[in-house]
Amino acid sequence: MKHQQYRLIIPFLAPALGLYALFVLYPYAQAIYLSLTGWRGTSENKPWVGLDNYHRLWNDDRFTEALSRNGQLLVVLPIVTILISLTFAALFTQGGDGVRGAGFYRVVFFFPQIISAVIVGILWSYIYSPNIGLLNGVLRALGLDSLTRTWLADESTVLWAIAAVSIWASVGFYMVIFLAAMQAIPTSFYEAARLDGASRFRSFRDITFPLIWETMRTAMIYLAISALDFFVLVVVMSQGPNTATARRTEVVSVYLYNQAFDKSRWGYASAIGVVLLLLTLLLSVVIMRLTRREVYEY
Numbered sequence: 349m350k351h352q353q354y355r356l357i358i359p360f361l362a363p364a365l366g367l368y369a370l371f372v373l374y375p376y377a378q379a380i381y382l383s384l385t386g387w388r389g390t391s392e393n394k395p396w397v398g399l400d401n402y403h404r405l406w407n408d409d410r411f412t413e414a415l416s417r418n419g420q421l422l423v424v425l426p427i428v429t430i431l432i433s434l435t436f437a438a439l440f441t442q443g444g445d446g447v448r449g450a451g452f453y454r455v456v457f458f459f460p461q462i463i464s465a466v467i468v469g470i471l472w473s474y475i476y477s478p479n480i481g482l483l484n485g486v487l488r489a490l491g492l493d494s495l496t497r498t499w500l501a502d503e504s505t506v507l508w509a510i511a512a513v514s515i516w517a518s519v520g521f522y523m524v525i526f527l528a529a530m531q532a533i534p535t536s537f538y539e540a541a542r543l544d545g546a547s548r549f550r551s552f553r554d555i556t557f558p559l560i561w562e563t564m565r566t567a568m569i570y571l572a573i574s575a576l577d578f579f580v581l582v583v584v585m586s587q588g589p590n591t592a593t594a595r596r597t598e599v600v601s602v603y604l605y606n607q608a609f610d611k612s613r614w615g616y617a618s619a620i621g622v623v624l625l626l627l628t629l630l631l632s633v634v635i636m637r638l639t640r641r642e643v644y645e646y
Contacts, residue, residue, distance in 0.1 A: 379622060384401070386400075386615045388613070389612050389614035401616050414599050417597070421507075422631075425515065425575045429515050429519060429567075433523040433526055436457060437526035437527045440454060440523075440527060441527060441556075454524070456520075457520035459520065460520055465517070468513065470584060473585050478499070483499065484496040484499075501593060503593055506586055507596060509585075510581050514578070525566075530556055533556065533559050541554070561639075564639075569635055572631050572635060579599070603620065604621055604624070
């Protein structure tokens with residue numbers, strides 16, 4: 349019986365597995381192979397160097413600096429994004445009785461998701477402009493001239509200015525995800541809590557939070573992966589041949605790009621990519637293990 353089931357299932361799975369192997373597994377295998385060579389990207393010659401690229405990477409201070417920036421983003425981005433998204437989602441669901449126009453706000457907050465990340469970066473580059481930018485203009489109008497900055501040219505602010513844009517662009521997406529999870533919770537739970545005299549905060553803590561925990565775990569993993577990537581906004585907003593802050597915002601993905609396309613060290617860049625892949629997988633496993641808890645069914 350099982351043999352007949354497999355004969356029926358395999359023809360349906362084969363095309364999907366074939367495409368997955370061709371477009372996912374094969375590029376991974378090719379990248380691992382290239383990471384063991386000294387390929388310069390301009391010829392067929394791929395001299396075998398073994399683990400030399402990884403040994404160089406271990407002693408590469410610039411790679412370590414880039415990885416430390418990703419580490420900082422890894423702490424800040426998921427926490428801030430999830431907190432803001434959860435707050436808005438809670439306001440627009442069981443706590444949304446007092447929020448007028450909640451449907452409109454949902455659309456407004458989700459709007460950045462339909463805009464290209466490149467457009468978002470260009471838009472915020474103008475907002476951060478020291479002379480004509482909206483941010484400094486508002487600060488001056490409020491008499492807070494001392495707080496104005498050259499946000500994208502100041503080494504102390506540039507990375508976090510870009511991180512703020514990433515949070516702004518992501519909040520709407522995760523708010524919608526949390527909204528969907530919250531709206532699946534039976535309203536009878538909240539009605540019973542109100543009859544017992546529970547406040548909105550307590551209802552959120554004791555009912556909403558445990559029941560959307562699995563959704564939050566997924567959001568944590570996605571945001572952690574985004575923090576390890578963080579490529580597009582950095583390139584659009586701070587990178588360039590004459591940009592003084594380019595080194596200050598060089599994260600691992602940008603360093604990989606620079607090694608491959610600027611230095612023509614494709615073998616070395618592939619080693620960086622493999623390490624980034626392993627870090628991503630390890631981080632996902634760690635988050636799933638650390639956040640594992642009892643699943644509540646309803």
